[in-house]
Amino acid sequence: MRLSRYFLPTLKENPAEAQIVSHRLMLRAGLIRQQTAGIYSWLPLGHRVLSNIARIVREEQDAAGCQELLMPTLQPAELWKESGRYDDYGKEMLRIIDRHERELLYGPTNEEMVTDIFRASVRSYRDLPMTLYHIQWKFRDEVRPRFGVMRGREFLMKDAYSFDLDAAGARRSYNRMFVAYLRTFARLGLKAIPMRADSGPIGGDLSHEFVILAETGESQVFVHRELVERDILGEALDYESDLQPIVDSWTTLYAATDEKHDPIAFGALADGDRLEARGIEVGHIFHFGTTYSKPMDVSVQGPDGKPVHPEMGSYGIGVSRLVGAIIEASHDEAGIIWPESVAPFRVGLINLKPGDAAADALAGEIYAALREAGTEVLYDDRDERAGVKFADMDLIGLPWQVIVGPRGAKEGRAEIKRRRGGERHELDKAAILERLLA
RNA sequence: CGGGGCGUAGCGCAGCCUGGUAGCGCGACUGGUUUGGGACCAGUAGGUCGUCGGUUCGAAUCCGGCCGCCCCGACCA
Structure with missing residues (x-):
């Protein structure tokens, strides 16, 4: 993509409404624009990041055996009256009346609807276990939206729903998701720690929040250092096997948000194992048993012929929210530093002097070669000063920069710079391509 | 929902106290000079001063209603 033709409205100054760093950078880097309180448009660059995150989430859900579907944003109120939540949910639920005076709502979550879908078509225990998910916009009419996309009213969410015959099966489904979440956040370049959360009406230990570590996080967290150092992606994994040992290995080490913090237990850890940090909640998994299947009268026929x-x-x-959370966890004074997996482009190619024959030629060749190799590259071919291009490129945070200047180009050389850390090398074209395409 | 703040050009702000017909920086556009870390000179365009009403000869400015946005708290993926 040529930057001269790309819609990338960057801002030099901080918009007044943005207080936290991710919000400021998202506005400045041309990722989003606010439409009204807590509701945002995603501009091309931001949309790419959002799509990349959704793609990784989807890949890991599929790998864990979940099936994707897509439920609507608008739901009939009847379903929620069945479960009893229509009255319970309060003002956070956006209620809508259509032309026929039918009551609708903009879904804040989809338990009722997925349960309705399930009960309409699933009859036998043989169809279980089943986990369905979708990635869809939700709306919660927060009294006070803030922090940009981290705490908006409209937000994109992946929500999955598992159906099992019994508690043991439910635990297996829960464990699969637990591990899938660890992998998902790791692939997004985040350190995510599962933390015991309030358990549901059933009690038990099947509720965890996944909190990522970021210096500017909203809540204080206390964790065993080993949890931060583990590399889940490096571990072999078979979703058909018993995952309980893996889950146990994560849940037995200390990890708590400040509400659940137990200073005595934490204090008992060895000095070097105690880690206090800031965190942002980015995921929540939760077992709730028959809370919806009973009132909504869902049952399948069990092996013994009886309904379950x-x-x-x-x-x-x-x-x-993850877009903001990743920025909170990965930025510097100059701007965003995208992890490779979610970066809107992998390479930012800067031509410092469009119009210079040698620079144009070399930049053009690198651009073509990268594109041919299938690498996403944003080519800054604008007629701007070097400083502007450097600043914009640092701001939008692409993992790699290739800088072609007229002097180096004459000798067939350009500079390659890693956004994270700023390390740079002047190399010839072949060496640059080799580094980027290795 | 309680408390606080703010709505003036695309963005950041001044002007308001003490009414007299709107200004600065950045950005945008044109021309020229520049050219490896947010250049310089000259010029141009761009504002129903959130909105409705009141006071006044005259309102961005004073008074009132409404709308919107932000911050702190309570609440939350």
Whole structure:
């Protein structure tokens, strides 16, 4: 993509409404624009990031055996009256009346709807276990939206719902999702720590929040250092196997948000193992048993011919929130530093002097070669001063920069710079391509 | 929902107290000079001063209603 033709409205100054760093950078880097309180448009660059995150979430859900579907944003109120939540949910639920005076609502979550879909078509225990998910916009009419996309009213969320025959099956589904979440956040370049959360009406230990570590996080967290150092992606994984040992290995080490913090237990850890940090919640998994399957009268026929209410769980990831959360966890004074997996482009190619024959030729060749190799590259071919291009490129945070100047170009050389850390090398074209395409 | 703040050009702000017909920086556009870290000179365009009403000869400015946005708290993926 040529930057001269790309819609990338960057801002030199901080918009007054943005207080936290991710919000400021998202506005300045041309990722989003606010439409009204807590509701944002995603500009091309931001949309690419959002799509990349959704793609990774989807890949890991599929790998864990979940099936994607897509439920609507608008839901009939009847479903929520069935479960009893229509009155319970309060003003956070956006209620809508259509032309026929039918009551609708903009879904804040989809337990009722997925349960309705399930009960309409699933009859036998043989169809279980089943986990369905979708990635869809949700709306919660927060009294006070803030922090940009981290706490918007409209937000993109992955929500999954598991159906199992019994509690043991539900635990297996829960464990699969637990591990899938660890992998998902790791692939997004984040350190995510599962933390015990309030358990549901059933009690038990099947509720965890996934909190990523970021210096500017909103809440204080206390964790065993080993949890931060583990590399889940480097571990072999078979979703068909018993995952309980893996889950246990994560849940037995100390990890708590400040509400759940137990200073005595934490204090008992060795000095070097105690880690206090700031965190942002980006996911929540939750077993809730038959909370919906009973009142909504869902059952499948069991092996003995008798009806069974399925055990259910739900599992959320805040996809749009993650864009902000990743920035909170990965930025510097100059701007965003995208992890490679979610970067809107992998390479930013700067031609310092468009119009210079040697620079144009070399930059053009590198651009073509990268594109041919399938690498996403944003080519800054604008007629701007060097400083502007450097500043913009640092701001938008692409992982690699290739800088072609007239002097080096004459000798066939350009500079390659890693955004994270700023390390740079002047190399010839072949060496640059080799580094980027290795 | 309680408390506080703010709405003036695309962005950041001054002007308001003490009414007299709107200004600065950045950005945009044109021309020229520049050219490896947000250049310089000259020129141009761009504002129903959130909105409705009141006071006044005259309102961005004073008074009132409404709308919107931000911050702190309570609440939350």
